[in-house]
Amino acid sequence: QVxxxxxxxxxxxxxxxxxxxxxxxxxxFSSSAMGWFRQAPGKxxxxxxxxxxxxxxxxxxxxxxxxxxxxxxxxKNTLYLQMNSLKPEDTAVYYCVASAHPSGTxxxxxxxxxxxxxxxxxxxxx
Numbered sequence: 001q002v003x004x005x006x007x008x009x010x011x012x013x014x015x016x017x018x019x020x021x022x023x024x025x026x027x028x029f030s031s032s033a034m035g036w037f038r039q040a041p042g043k044x045x046x047x048x049x050x051x052x053x054x055x056x057x058x059x060x061x062x063x064x065x066x067x068x069x070x071x072x073x074x075x076k077n078t079l080y081l082q083m084n085s086l087k088p089e090d091t092a093v094y095y096c097v098a099s100a101h102p103s104g105t106x107x108x109x110x111x112x113x114x115x116x117x118x119x120x121x122x123x124x125x126x
Contacts, residue, residue, distance in 0.1 A: 009120030
C-alpha cells in the first residue's frame, strides 16, 4: 500500500519557521515529480511548491517565494518543505503529493498527482 505521511506541522508565531517532511512508503518516487499543496478554510486548494524527480527543477508559488524552499532526498524517499518567515495567511492544511509516473519536470496542477497525503495543519498566529 502506497502512503505519503506528512509531519512537522504545528502552531508557530508569525515570523517563525517550520519544516514539513513527507515520508513515502510502498513504492519509490525517485523518478517522479512531487509537491506540496495547501488549503485554508473557505478557500480553494492551491499549489505551494513542486519539484522534479532529481531536484534540479523547482517551482514555488509567488505568495511564498523567498520564504519557502522545497527539496527531496530520494535515498530516504522523503520530500521536504522549509517554511521561514511564516505569515498568518500561510495558515492551512498542507498536503504532500506525488505523481505515479516518471517525468523530467514538475507539475503545478493537482490533476497530475496520483497520491496525496492526509495533510498536516500549519498555523501561524499573529
